[in-house]
Amino acid sequence: MTSALPHASETISDRRYLIPFRSQLLPQIFTDVLVIGSGVAGLRAAMEASTRGEVIVLAKGALDRSNTALAQGGIAAVLAADDTREGHIDDTLVAGAGLCERATVETLVDEGARAIDFLLAQGMRFDREADGALSLTREGGHHRRRIVHSDGDATGTELARTLLAAAAALPAIRMFEQCFALDLLTAGQGDGGDERVLGAITHHPKYGLQIIWARAVVLATGGVGQLWRESTNSRIATGDGVAMAWRAGAKIVDMEFAQFHPTALYIAGAPRSLISEAVRGEGAKLVDRSGRRFMESLHPLGELAPRDIVSRGIIDHLARVQDSCVFLDAKQMGSTGFRARFPGLAQMLAGYDIDPGKDLIPVTPAAHYTIGGVATDLDGRTSIAGLFAAGEVAWNGLHGANRLASNSLLEGLVFGRRAGAAAASEPTARSPARLVSDIRPSLRAELDLADSRSSLTSAMWRNVGIVRSGAGLEGALDMIEFWSRYSLDKIFDDLHGWELQNLLVAGSLVARAAAWREESRGTHTRTDFPTSSDRFLAHSVWSRHQAEPAVVALGEVGVLA
Ligand code: FAD
Ligand code: SIN
DSSP states (O other): OOOOOOOEEEEEOOSOOSSOOOGGGSOEEEEEEEEEOOSHHHHHHHHHHTTSSOEEEEOSSOTTOSHHHHOOSOEEOOOSTTOOHHHHHHHHHHHTTTOOOHHHHHHHHHTHHHHHHHHHHTTOOOOBOTTSOBOEEOOTTOSSOOEEOSTTTOHHHHHHHHHHHHHHTOTTEEEESSOEEEEEEEESOSSSSSOEEEEEEEEETTTEEEEEEEEEEEEOOOOOGGGSSSBOSOTTOSOHHHHHHHHHTOOEEOTTOEEEEEEEEOOTTSOOOBOOHHHHHTTOEEEOTTSOBOSTTTOTTGGGSOHHHHHHHHHHHHHHHTOSOEEEEOGGGHHHHHHHHOHHHHHHHHTTTOOTTTSOEEEEEEEEEEOOEEEOOTTOBOSSBTEEEOGGGEEOSSSTTSOOTTOHHHHHHHHHHHHHHHHHTOOOOOOOEEOOOOOOOOSOOOOOHHHHHHHHHHHHHHHSSSEEOHHHHHHHHHHHHHHHHHHTTOOOOSHHHHHHHHHHHHHHHHHHHHHHOOSOBTTBEESSSOSOOGGGOEEEEEOTTOSSOEEEETTOGGGGO
């Protein structure tokens, strides 16, 4: 089935594509809904949209390479007899430090149990108690056990397996892997007024550049976690979706809020693999090299305080004791107990000769989750007609200034479904489009891509990390501006260049928003503004059409989209 979609023709869109192209010369593919991303949000959106039309799903690497597949702890939902809707809502709002949109939180919680039922119906295997009931764990910020999980610490693997198998079984869905979306195709005057998204330009190593025309596009590209040197994220998390949406003129919200997970493995030369918060949920304690606990005095929930508090607690303690890592003490579980509850972690740690039943696990905070993103309403609609977003790339006010653990897989399920339904209902676009790049290569020298990228991630870690200051942020912005001058004026022909360009756009958005927010709140800590201020009890909304952010009060989420 193909839709009556526009072809390249008359109107010049005043915006910048990463590559110059004339659409007439490229192979063209047509679909009803194009979903960019094969994680939880993209697959859930695709499954919903496929009930009303044809869907194409893109992944820039293998289909199961995503943050979704890495998830450990599980999926939060109100399932236990002693749990309540209000309990989950309150825990989410408290973690969000005043910036959550209540209507979004209520929608998530109200649709949570239904999302788990959907997964059970698709055949997802969850861990169970001896009596057959779903096994529930606890993580930071939760006052109840309300997190379902699979194979101990491999919830993401099982979730990705389930959704990929379910999507593959639907004839209306086609999935293209190794297919990199470079840019969204837009028609309109380019001033943000009547812009409409019509599809995307993609690159596949075998088929080259292609155009995929669609009635609606759902961005589900995940977050920007690869912006920081220390990161738990998959390599795919390079902010492509935020950068594409920015170039297309969409509104971007609250990018200063990036969550740092307190416990990533700290071994020189090893990846910063996540050590799930569920390990602390099962009783492990944070200690320093001398075996001393330090979280008890900082928060009533101790090691299970919200993540921003634990991450800052670790950083402060390390500065006090002049060390480079703290330790998780999970010895109370014993070697067998740990292996039974966290088989994947036990196996990974054994690779470094660590037996958690006997040894301390060295840990440090690392970038983990992107809270800000492309502004959407409750149905994933962005500020540009025809463009929807869901999952970690999107902002809908759910997480406020700090995400509650294990709320994001649920977010992908609940808001992915809603975005898929809304996208499939989008009318056929009639806007004509003539699509030419206005990129003007300069004579400036080309910087080494790998070196620029590693300098960028180091600068983000140093100056735009867990603890920030006005001077540090200005320094980071100067560096990003410098690298941008030498990198955004180039036409690259592979993913390394395109990813660097996207990281620079995303890094600039994070640093600018962090410099603007002159207060400390949730995951955003400023040494020069150490307290929260009511003046900043609002969202910052950024668009490439305006030099300054719009400041939008809570509850006015509808006007963003
Ligand atoms: P992702 O799952 O990251 O998928 C992004 C998709 O977009 C990929 O398919 C990728 O190929 C594609 N893509 C990106 N750019 C392009 C492009 N340019 N062109 C084409 N395709 C593109 N959350 C929880 O709720 N519970 C947990 O237990 C949990 N554990 C976590 C553990 C780790 C180690 C990490 C990193 C995160 C964890 N999270 C957890 C967070 C959660 O996993 C993510 O927020 C969530 O999976 C994001 O889903 P998504 O669909 O938005 O994006
Ligand atoms: C974890 O298992 O600690 C990660 C959970 C999450 O990020 O929500």
